[in-house]
Amino acid sequence: MTTSLFFLMWGLATGLALPLFVPFHASNVGGIKAFTAANALAVLSLLAYASSRILPPGVYVIVSNAAWVCALSLVYVGVRLFFGLRPQVLRTAGLGALCILAFALLLYGGDDLRGRILLFSVYTCTGALATGRVIFQQRKRLKTRGVMLYLMLAIFGLAGLHALRVAVYTIGGQMPVSLLDPSPWALFFIVCGVVTVPALFLALLLLVQTSQSEQMQAALTFDSLTRAYSRRSILDELGRELRRCKRVGGKLAVLVLDIDHFKSINDRYGHAGGDTALRHYAQVVQRAVRSSDRFGRLGGEEFVLLMYDCDSARALVQAQRVCDVLRDAPLYLQGAEVPMTTSGGLAVYLPGDTADGILARADAALYRAKQQGRDRVEMAWPGRAPGRPADAAPAAHEGAESTA
Template sequence: MSSTFVILLVGAVFCVLMLLVLISLLRSSIAGIREWCVANAFACAALVLYAFGRELPPLVAYEVANGVYAAAAVALFAGFRRFFGLRVSLPILAGAVLSLAAAIAFFHYRVDSFVARTIVVALFQGSFCVGIALTIRRSRKAWRSRYPYYFTQTMALVVALGHFIRSAIYLGHAADMTSLLQPSPWNLVFLSLGSFVLPVLTFGAVMMVHDTMMEKAEHAANRDFLTGAWSRRAFFEIAEREMSRSQRTGRHLSLLLLDVDNFKQINDSYGHAAGDQVLIEVVLRAETITRSIDYFSRVGGEEFAVLLPETSRTAALVVAERLRSVLERKAGLGVAAYTVSIGVATLHGTESYHDVIKRADAALYAAKATGRNRVVCEPD
């Protein structure tokens, strides 16, 4: 059993292992995973065909094996495109595979040259690795944590460089290279590296998928499922942190509590779906006037809180009045009218978050009791 045969089979086994890992991630419904599964299945098949090339018909050993390996690279590239929400042109990718197969056939039947076939395959694979690296780079605004993306991008570039170096070396040693299974030093080096290209890039893809899943889990934990506002739990943690910072730096911090007026009547008159739509709209409208450093949270059924760092009592009253005005909607055809009442409180000294929210809640209760659709501030 030759060393080249073993290297190819070990590479196929790694592709199977990565395929099994990807299959376990399919239910996450993250784009790109299906294409990566196809890529590893194709790569496994191609490596097995390469390993048994001497026992197979020439058409299978050359055109089919290289065509399947090219399809693996194309599917891998398509997976990265889909992962980042980019368009994938299947006709163009299929045409690339067919062109590769045609080039292999030319250097098999018209000009029989192992070196030419190897260079064609290496340039094809290297080009798609560059395409993967560029896809990741151009989508850097969608990166969450940096490491998985830098790792995969770097590996794609290293693999591409390896393919281009292989082309140059094989071109310079054309007389010495006669077969893929030839146990020459250069052949063993590039065959060893090439057999693990797809598993390595797939490993990077899995890290990116894991990063996306973590981001989704954090979003589910920290955001309200209906409105997308900060959840009550996350808001309390943020408030404690911001209050500690304000007390440490001596800067102002204010809190608004707001409640949708007569929300039960909206549900009773228009239905719960309309009530849910009102809550969603409250958050969307509020985001148009709040700053990037403010925190808007749904802390109860129809009750919301707004944390305003570096905001004095006077400024908080201005924000609250603007918010009340923005959140006042008149009735329309099949659309519920609604208003909000707002209570305002400001952090004093070393008091706790619960002290501030208690005073804001008392101010909100006063706004409700005195007619609704108004702003009430805590007493001086």
């Protein structure tokens, strides 16, 4: 196999990710256009070397090196855009332009092969380390940790490969030769490049795909207005927890909450004011509860709190704390203070409980809390109350709902 054919296969392997980037352009993912352009330029860089038999040396060398410098620069800019950081386009473009100019001088001013090789590897190592630093700093932005680990291995692997190349051709005393007629060391770097370069672009593709997947999952899991758990996810969690309680005899308390006089807030301040009230309510309640518990929105102004491993006494204390904290955290709308209170119905798990049954008991207790003056929590009676359909919208105790 000739070296040119080797570079052709390397370029085609690098280009495998290219058509997979294109569908993400419609989603406006940060950095996706930069990743796509970088992938295309990296392929061009490799194909230029593969064309060494048909192109003049001065053409394929400068095209290949310039395309790679631009590709690496775009990877850095794209990663910053992806994580919502300032892209630093002018600084990156300036450094890239200086590097390409230096390549031209080293090629046409005396054909300094050693200088070109060292410049190529120093720029690659520096650019990869800068990109890897950004990825490392933002590594917690993705919940799927394996993706970030893979991406860091790819980018730091590329940096390490070129750092080794610099060391071999400086302190190692090896004489650099053209990649088209490689020495054993040059062949080693080619083989490693076949792994690291395609792996980098596949890792970037996986980063984009995983981010989109996590955003879609979050949209299903969390209510878009309040960021509490959505109705679907909180009811699914309730079902799982009831099955666990039945299996191991665990404890569970379910607190159904409703904002007092929410209709009057909606009527006076409009739906925008109602949405603000819902967000404020959810934020305050989530600060008041234990981090281990799960808080979700059933619909309208009705919410539910699942308190794990909690008996009735502890659950009642926790429920009363929610009322107290909300009372002490007034909402401000249009420059006016709007007091907010909540009423709750509390039910604890009984053997044989279903999701419908425990929610119906909590609902009945909530109704009693409303009847007895609001801003309070009532315990559910142990008897069964009429069940609610699991997929039906909850009753709006105060009438109108916000247009969330």
